[in-house]
Amino acid sequence: MTATTATKAPRPPRVLRAPGGLSVRLHPRSVLVVALLLACALAASVVLIGSGDYPMEPTDVLRTLTGGGTGAQEFIVRELRLPRVVVGLLAGAALGLAGAVFQSVTRNPLGSPDVLGLAQGATTGALLVIVLWHGDTASVAAGAAAGGLAAGAAIYALAWRKGVHGYRFVLVGVGVAAVLTALIGYLLTKAGLTDAARATVWMVGSLTGRGWEQVWPLLGACAVLVPLALGHGRSLRMLEMGDDTAYALGVRVERVRIGALGTAVLLTTAATAAAGPIAFVALAAPQVARRLTRAPGPNLFAATCTGAALLTGADLAAQRLFGADRLPVGAFTGMAGGCYLLWLLFTERRAGRI
Numbered sequence: 001m002t003a004t005t006a007t008k009a010p011r012p013p014r015v016l017r018a019p020g021g022l023s024v025r026l027h028p029r030s031v032l033v034v035a036l037l038l039a040c041a042l043a044a045s046v047v048l049i050g051s052g053d054y055p056m057e058p059t060d061v062l063r064t065l066t067g068g069g070t071g072a073q074e075f076i077v078r079e080l081r082l083p084r085v086v087v088g089l090l091a092g093a094a095l096g097l098a099g100a101v102f103q104s105v106t107r108n109p110l111g112s113p114d115v116l117g118l119a120q121g122a123t124t125g126a127l128l129v130i131v132l133w134h135g136d137t138a139s140v141a142a143g144a145a146a147g148g149l150a151a152g153a154a155i156y157a158l159a160w161r162k163g164v165h166g167y168r169f170v171l172v173g174v175g176v177a178a179v180l181t182a183l184i185g186y187l188l189t190k191a192g193l194t195d196a197a198r199a200t201v202w203m204v205g206s207l208t209g210r211g212w213e214q215v216w217p218l219l220g221a222c223a224v225l226v227p228l229a230l231g232h233g234r235s236l237r238m239l240e241m242g243d244d245t246a247y248a249l250g251v252r253v254e255r256v257r258i259g260a261l262g263t264a265v266l267l268t269t270a271a272t273a274a275a276g277p278i279a280f281v282a283l284a285a286p287q288v289a290r291r292l293t294r295a296p297g298p299n300l301f302a303a304t305c306t307g308a309a310l311l312t313g314a315d316l317a318a319q320r321l322f323g324a325d326r327l328p329v330g331a332f333t334g335m336a337g338g339c340y341l342l343w344l345l346f347t348e349r350r351a352g353r354i
Helices: 028-049 058-065 071-106 118-133 137-159 166-190 193-204 212-230 233-239 243-248 253-275 281-293 300-322 329-350
Strands: 014-017 023-026
Touching: 028 058, 028 071, 028 281, 028 300, 058 071, 071 166, 071 212, 071 233, 071 253, 071 281, 071 300, 118 137, 118 166, 118 193, 118 253, 137 166, 137 212, 137 253, 166 193, 212 253, 212 300, 233 243, 233 253, 233 300, 243 253, 281 300, 281 329, 300 329
Parallel strands: none
Antiparallel strands: 014 023
16 A cells, blocks of 8 residues: 555544633543443443342332332332442442542552552551441441541651652552551451451452441532542643643642542542442542543543442442352452453553553
8 A cells, every 4th residue: 555544533622611711621432431331330220229039120120219119119129229239339439530539640550549558548447446346337437437548648648758759659558558458467366256257248348238327428428529529630630741730830739639639538438438448449440431531631520430330330240140249349349350450560561651
């Protein structure tokens, strides 16, 4: 062939302008991907609600959700299965969004709560409550939230040196995670048989037995924190170009970094307190969203939808492959996420970034 093949240029984003000078950039592919992800998450949720010892068709589930089911169906759907699905959707969305913020701030695809020690901090807080004070479910959730916040504050303080560099933040987080993992092992050796079994079950991460008492705190946290995190999207996109460029564009770098990281830490601790430490969703969701949308920037909203779809899909797959409540969703995401992490490390190494 004598003629060169022309490369198809990506479609430019559309800009929607609102009164008052506000504008929103929309990438057509991103809008389509987000719509498909939401549809997948909702479809998986309907199938999940209909799964179990009392199976229901999707049409029966939808009819019951709209108030047309029998008394038995109303009880099974609204009291037993719907809270579990809502916790899965909210926790997946929170973890996906938190992972996108961490990876954007650190400029590292390995920057996620799983790797940086936040999940280990939440686990340590929960185990302290279980082992030392034999606390109830609400106390364990509060301990997990406190442990995650303490771990996040410690990592930021140790990584600070005239600002926070991405790789330094990751390395400090890995070190803190190692220390907390050792502390978790020590607490398990000191726990009684009952407390150790209870702690082990919590550490796996599961949606089994989740009720409305877990839904409402997580829903309230997401209602406040998700808009705050999404509001940092423009600044984080500039921050990815480097601190000097962001300063030149008028971004208050450290204020944005502290605000975004603080919001991500709170999202992670809220999700962990409700569902336990669900592995690898925060790591995988932003990368999957970036590859699906092919759009620049942190892709915060797409990562949020991807996290919800991944966690509900993983819960559905675990139930269909191993039986209802036989395998906790945290164990399933851990197995699948480990394979994904190996693939991510391989591709990053081939690209020369690690």
